[in-house]
Amino acid sequence: MSGHERSAVLDPRAEPGYKLKTNRLGLWLFFISDGFVFGGLLVMRFYLMGGQRPHLEQFLGLIVTAVLLVSSFFMNRAEVSIAQGNRKGFITSTLITIVLGVGFLVGVVGFEWRNAPFGPGDGVQGAVFYMMTGMHAFHVLTGVIFLVIVLRNGMRGLYTAEKHWAVEAAANYWHFVDLVWIFFYPALYLIGTAVK
Amino acid sequence: MNPMNIKKMDELTRGVLVFLGLAVLTALEYFLAVSEFPAILLWIIALLKAGLVLWFFMHIFRLSGSEGGH
Numbered sequence: 589m590s591g592h593e594r595s596a597v598l599d600p601r602a603e604p605g606y607k608l609k610t611n612r613l614g615l616w617l618f619f620i621s622d623g624f625v626f627g628g629l630l631v632m633r634f635y636l637m638g639g640q641r642p643h644l645e646q647f648l649g650l651i652v653t654a655v656l657l658v659s660s661f662f663m664n665r666a667e668v669s670i671a672q673g674n675r676k677g678f679i680t681s682t683l684i685t686i687v688l689g690v691g692f693l694v695g696v697v698g699f700e701w702r703n704a705p706f707g708p709g710d711g712v713q714g715a716v717f718y719m720m721t722g723m724h725a726f727h728v729l730t731g732v733i734f735l736v737i738v739l740r741n742g743m744r745g746l747y748t749a750e751k752h753w754a755v756e757a758a759a760n761y762w763h764f765v766d767l768v769w770i771f772f773y774p775a776l777y778l779i780g781t782a783v784k
Numbered sequence: 785m786n787p788m789n790i791k792k793m794d795e796l797t798r799g800v801l802v803f804l805g806l807a808v809l810t811a812l813e814y815f816l817a818v819s820e821f822p823a824i825l826l827w828i829i830a831l832l833k834a835g836l837v838l839w840f841f842m843h844i845f846r847l848s849g850s851e852g853g854h
Contacts (some may be wrong), residue, residue, distance in 0.1 A: 611826040612847055650814055657810060661803040668795045698812045769820050773828045780816035 592761050608753065615757055619714065621763050622727075626768045629723060633716050634773050642713040645703055645751035649777040652695035654770065658727075660689035660766040663735075666769045667759040673749035675742065689732040696725050720772055727765045734758045803842040809833050 662684045668675030700721065708718040738758045741747065747755055813829045840846045 616844075616847055621842050650810075653810060654807075657803070657806055660806075661799060662839070664799045665796065666801060682793075688793075763837055767834055767842070768829050768836050770837065774813060774817070774823075774830055776798075778813065778826055779823045784820060 609705060611753055611757070615760060619760075622764070623768075625723070626771075628769060629720050630775055636712045636716055637780065637783075639780045640713075640783050641778075642717040642776060643705055643782045643784070644717070645700065646735050646777060648695065648700055648703070649773065652692050652700070653773050654764055655692045655695060656687050659685045659692065660763055662688065663759050663762045665750075667755055669743070670747050670752045670755050671749055674711055675745070675747075678747070678755070679739065679742055680734055682742065686735050686739065689728055689762075691737065693725055693728055693732070696721050717776060720776060724765070724768055724772055727768070731758075731765050733761050734761060738743055785806075798840065802836055805836055806833055 603640045662777075666678050666681035666685060669675075669681055701718070704717065706714045706717075708714045735758055738754055741754065790816070809832060813826055818839050832839050
């Protein structure tokens with residue numbers, strides 16, 4: 589075995605799948621760090637409001653939650669499709685996810701923010717509600733942008749069943765945003781008594 | 785039916801089942817909240833939902849290997 593071959597064997601970067609492993613690790617480290625931001629917001633909500641919650645439209649909260657849930661389903665479908673080489677299925681599902689993501693933003697920012705009987709400067713409930721939903725909506729927006737880029741690349745045929753890390757990363761990011769809402773939804777809409 | 789098609793169907797079916805599970809848990813969460821059940825139940829449901837998303841949609845188990853490698 590030559591010196592060059594020996595160093596290739598000893599070098600972990602020469603292992604198959606090394607780049608994918610490190611990509612995944614990096615993405616999950618980002619999720620953890622971002623999770624601290626959202627965790628902090630969740631703690632802030634209970635520290636400042638305790639057993640009370642912002643006065644919000646319950647039905648609208650349920651609708652936007654359902655929209656985000658369905659979008660996560662289609663995102664999963666898009667990832668499975670590209671992993672199976674089904675480019676058409678991937679494009680269709682990604683497009684539906686984008687539309688639902690925009691729908692979620694319209695529901696929260698366009699309707700909920702407008703209908704809320706308080707503004708961002710109206711005491712604790714205003715600060716808590718607009719900060720939490722605003723930070724989450726910002727992540728949904730960046731997720732939509734990420735998905736638009738992935739969709740464009742997919743339409744150009746840049747992803748295959750064997751090579752689609754960007755799709756996996758975009759899908760995981762989207763599911764992370766959904767994961768955050770799983771905790772934000774009960775914290776904002778369901779737990780506690782509504783402020784009069 | 786070839787193995788590739790079976791695997792494809794399995795993953796798509798699993799996605800549907802996980803989605804249905806999440807939908808049922810969300811509906812249950814809403815029902816418990818409007819019926820003024822203790823908040824701890826809502827947190828338990830939220831944790832269950834988070835577990836489903838982490839395991840089946842985010843594939844957290846892939847971190848320990850190169851499964852689903854591409």
